[in-house]
Amino acid sequence: MNSLTIKRALSVCFCILSLFILPGCWDQDLLKTADLVYITAFDQTPEGRLKVTIGIHDIPAGQGDKPICQTYTAEGASTRSLRNALDRQTSGKFRTYKTRVFLFGNKEAEKDMYPLLDSIYRDPKAALDARMAVVEGDAGELVNLKELKGTLIGRFFEELLLGGEKTTVIPRTTVQSVCSAMLDAGHDFGLPYITSKDGAISISGIAMFHNHSYTNTYLSVEEATLFLILKNKLEDKGSLFREVSVEDKKVSLMFDIRDENRKFDVDVTKNGEVKVDLQVKIKIAITELQAELGSDYATMRKLEKALSEDLTQMSKQVISKMQKSGFDGLGIGRQLIAHHFSYWKKVEKDWDDLYKTVQIEPRIEVETIHRGIID
Amino acid sequence: MNYSIKDKITPNQFLFFILQTQLGVGILSLAHQIHKDAKGGAWISVIMGGVISQVMIVIFWAFLKKNPASNFLQAMEKLVGKITAKGIVIGYSCFFALVTVLELSEYVRIITKWVFPETPVWINILIVAIAAVYLAKESLGTISRMYVFVSFLIIPLVIFTSLGFKNVHFTYPMPFLENGWLAILKGANMSFFYFLGYEAMLFTYFAVEGSDKDKLKAASMGNFFVTIVYAFTTYVCLISFAPDELPLVPEPVLYVLKSYSLHVIERIDLIFLSIWLVSVITSICSFVYLTSIGVAQLCKAKNHKKFVYWIAAVCCVCTTFTLTPHRGEILDEFIKIISYPFVFGIPILLFIISLFRGRKR
Numbered sequence: 090m091n092s093l094t095i096k097r098a099l100s101v102c103f104c105i106l107s108l109f110i111l112p113g114c115w116d117q118d119l120l121k122t123a124d125l126v127y128i129t130a131f132d133q134t135p136e137g138r139l140k141v142t143i144g145i146h147d148i149p150a151g152q153g154d155k156p157i158c159q160t161y162t163a164e165g166a167s168t169r170s171l172r173n174a175l176d177r178q179t180s181g182k183f184r185t186y187k188t189r190v191f192l193f194g195n196k197e198a199e200k201d202m203y204p205l206l207d208s209i210y211r212d213p214k215a216a217l218d219a220r221m222a223v224v225e226g227d228a229g230e231l232v233n234l235k236e237l238k239g240t241l242i243g244r245f246f247e248e249l250l251l252g253g254e255k256t257t258v259i260p261r262t263t264v265q266s267v268c269s270a271m272l273d274a275g276h277d278f279g280l281p282y283i284t285s286k287d288g289a290i291s292i293s294g295i296a297m298f299h300n301h302s303y304t305n306t307y308l309s310v311e312e313a314t315l316f317l318i319l320k321n322k323l324e325d326k327g328s329l330f331r332e333v334s335v336e337d338k339k340v341s342l343m344f345d346i347r348d349e350n351r352k353f354d355v356d357v358t359k360n361g362e363v364k365v366d367l368q369v370k371i372k373i374a375i376t377e378l379q380a381e382l383g384s385d386y387a388t389m390r391k392l393e394k395a396l397s398e399d400l401t402q403m404s405k406q407v408i409s410k411m412q413k414s415g416f417d418g419l420g421i422g423r424q425l426i427a428h429h430f431s432y433w434k435k436v437e438k439d440w441d442d443l444y445k446t447v448q449i450e451p452r453i454e455v456e457t458i459h460r461g462i463i464d
Numbered sequence: 465m466n467y468s469i470k471d472k473i474t475p476n477q478f479l480f481f482i483l484q485t486q487l488g489v490g491i492l493s494l495a496h497q498i499h500k501d502a503k504g505g506a507w508i509s510v511i512m513g514g515v516i517s518q519v520m521i522v523i524f525w526a527f528l529k530k531n532p533a534s535n536f537l538q539a540m541e542k543l544v545g546k547i548t549a550k551g552i553v554i555g556y557s558c559f560f561a562l563v564t565v566l567e568l569s570e571y572v573r574i575i576t577k578w579v580f581p582e583t584p585v586w587i588n589i590l591i592v593a594i595a596a597v598y599l600a601k602e603s604l605g606t607i608s609r610m611y612v613f614v615s616f617l618i619i620p621l622v623i624f625t626s627l628g629f630k631n632v633h634f635t636y637p638m639p640f641l642e643n644g645w646l647a648i649l650k651g652a653n654m655s656f657f658y659f660l661g662y663e664a665m666l667f668t669y670f671a672v673e674g675s676d677k678d679k680l681k682a683a684s685m686g687n688f689f690v691t692i693v694y695a696f697t698t699y700v701c702l703i704s705f706a707p708d709e710l711p712l713v714p715e716p717v718l719y720v721l722k723s724y725s726l727h728v729i730e731r732i733d734l735i736f737l738s739i740w741l742v743s744v745i746t747s748i749c750s751f752v753y754l755t756s757i758g759v760a761q762l763c764k765a766k767n768h769k770k771f772v773y774w775i776a777a778v779c780c781v782c783t784t785f786t787l788t789p790h791r792g793e794i795l796d797e798f799i800k801i802i803s804y805p806f807v808f809g810i811p812i813l814l815f816i817i818s819l820f821r822g823r824k825r
Contacts, residue, residue: 115582210712213578217723265723266631273636273706420635427638 123184127158127243130228131168131205132194139197139205140164141171142229144243145179158235158242168208186214189247191221191264192228192283198296198303203271209264217265220250222281223296223303231285245290250281253292257317257327257346258310260295271301274440275423277416279316282307297416299441304414312407314346318369319404319451320419321351328376331403333395335382340392343377347458355424357432365421365449367404374459389457397455404451412445421447472673475682477608481668481750482686484611486661487618487693488747489570492715492740494658494694495701499710502651504637507699509651514691516652517659520807521687524662525680527815528669536667537761543818550762552810556666557758559806561779563660564751566799568592568783569792571744578718579737585787586780592741593780596749600756601772604671607753611746617739622693624736628700628720637702657800658694661747662687663807667754752776 128144142162149157163174176183193202209215224231237245253259259281270278279295280303295313297304308316314327323346332341354366373396382388411418422440425433436443473481498506533539536556540549572588580588599607641648665683672679701716713719721733729735756771765771786795 115584115587116580213581213722217719218725261631263631263723265719269633269636269704269706269709272709272712274708275635420633423633423635427635430639430642 118182118184122181124179124181125187126183126185127187127241128190128192128232128246129185129188130192130194130224130232131197132227132229133196133200134164138164139166139168139171140229141168141175142232143175144232144235144241146241146243156241160233160235162229162233168205172208184214185209185212186216188216188219189243190250191219192231192246193221193223193280193303194228195223195225195296195303195305197228198223198280198298199305201301202267202298202303203301206264206268210268215264218263220247220281221262221264221267222246222250222283223307225282225284225293231283231290237290249283249290249292253281255325257314257322257324258292258294259313260317260320260322261324270298273423274437275417275426276420277418279308279313279416279418295418297411297414297418299415299417304416306410306414306416308407308410312403312410315400315403316407316411316418318346318349318371318453319351319367319407321349321353321369323349331396331399333392333399335380335388335391335395338380338382340378340380340382340395342375342379342392342396344373344375346371347374348372353419353424355421355428357425357429361432363421363425363443363447365419365447367419367449367451368454369452370454370456372456372458375457375461378460384460393455393457397453400453400455401451404453408449408451412447412449415441415444417444419449421449471603471605472671473605473608473668475672475674475678477605477612478668478672478679479682479686480611480615481604481608482662482664482683483689484615484743484746485664485750486659486687486690486747487743488661489567489574489744490658491621491694491697491743492574492717493570494655495698495716496710496714497658498651498655498698499702499707500651501643501654502648503642503707504702505640505642505648506637506651506655506702507695508640509648510655510658510695510698511691512648512652513655513659514687514694516656517662517687517691518684520811521662521665521683522680523815524665524669524811525676525683527811527818528665529676530818533670535670535761536758539670540814543814543821553758553762555810556663556806557755557762559802560751560755560758561775562795562799562802564748564755564775564779565782565786566795567744567748567751568779569786569795571748572783572787573789573792574715575737575741578715579734585784589780589783592745592748593776595745596752597772597776599745599749600753600776601769604668604753607749614742614746617742618693621736621739621743622696624721624732624739625697625700625717627724627726627732628704628717630724632700632703633706634703636704636706637699655694657803659687659690660803660807661690661750663811664750664754666811667757752779 124145126143127146130142132140134140140162142160145159146156147159148154161175161178163171165171165174232242234242236242254261260279262278262280267278270276277299279297281292282294282296283290284293294310295308297306311329314329318327327346328343330343332339350370352368356364358364495506498509502509531539531543537549537553540552568589571592572585575588599610662683669679697717701720704720705713705716710716718733721736724732752772752775755775756768759771760768786792
């Protein structure tokens, strides 16, 4: 009886003691004291120093429930030291785990990007699925807009980029996928290229990177979609506008790419040359067709053929543009590493030059599956 | 009076006991460690590690089958004499205690780094140690029943890992034989440590009901399952990280999960960690339990309960001394070296001795 009471008392004591141990007081990080950084922009100042601009989304007390964006800027040598400088400027605790977008001014992107991202890779709380983009000119200026047509700047960029991904204009790149690409010799990554003209911000294609830095060349929006098709990265849909001539008539058409099927072969010939065979079959749905064309089978076949040739021609241009800037976006080096490892070991050192001379034979075949509700 | 495990467990419970003992802290860093040597062929190494463990399980089984007794010490005494037998049991008890310390210190290192950087170390140790002791002081039957119950948690563990398939490059690990078969073997040698835990057979085999064949089947199934889970996680890590990236990421599984977020759950890695914690607790509990029954056999005690507290306390205190990275490495290396005699050397030697003894009779 007595020992039972002692036992009970002890277990109650234990429970109370556990309360102190279990809630994790030391590591609590209250949301109400945190300043959540939604967007970060990296730029290079004319003097060559690093400039960081951050956008913090905040709901100020007493002004209704409308969230506002506050921006802060700091200049310095490394991202970590800048972080401390920014922390001193902000009122609450500076927290980066909600960051959705990282913007890079094109000048800054031309330098080695890895050191900028290093602190993000090291932080156990950092957001690894944030999106990245290159901005023509000064990225910090765009963040300083704070708000764009009623949308806070961080959210605006996030939606802009996610929308671009869905329509196969830009590749799906996160901070983490960029890390893999940077550390792999066999393929390069491309980032969304953003331009602003008279206050209108838009995606203008894909900025081509090589190793860790921007090559200062980019693919236009149409080229970007085609590049992603060649890469077998069709998302929900992708649309293109082309002008072709069928039966000596000019036909301009707009179409959605609904499905694709890719054959990608990287071979090494006997005399030690790399030969790439790239065949893509796409299924399209025509959404606009401005021409007086018959809708019979034979004419449609002709249209398909003309379109196939046109796209093949365009693919060649895209690829030569990529080769010129040294951007191995298709991952040809990766294929060599995986399937022709002894050859890769031989050419590894000169791969950057060799890539520019690789023979790449793209071929696109088009099949129409849908033409809308009229003929 | 000799110590013997009172309540018998069924072969099925035995299966989960082996499985939960094997599956521990290692799963997080497995891919990173094996990749150091074996590169893209790391998954082959892991499967080979599983095969090696399987061979050892068969040897353990053959040896234990030949020497029926009520506990390990008794079996040893019959075979090699009283003094040597005691030495061997002391050795194994120390070995199990060291593994407990290693598991605890690895766990603390990871949890401090990933989730609780500010929380005092001793709290982190206590959270796991209290849970482990609470379970380890019970009988083998209770422990095994608990293990069977928590084993369903392996399913979400695997499901979460497969989320890694969202963004993968199947060419990353290729060519698998980049550094040749020798590197793969080196990796297999390394991965073999992650399979440790089946040596629990030595102490618990006597408490399993059923025919010898059933017992072998159970242990093998446990090991097979662990091999599959390990090989799968390793492969997911290999295709998620570039070959030059993996050496930078000591806990690739967590890192993969951290880079994705679902609609409802933003940090899958934290959910994964809390499930993983259960595996860690079961492993630590097993080793504390094994140590305590080792000691109980030596002391000829009736019950292992009172030893559990002391052993756990000593292990926790020892753990606090191993938390600097350098000391952690030394401990890791030390255990790797001594596990050769304890997992390979002694059992094989005993097996050979028992073969000769058998012939004489």
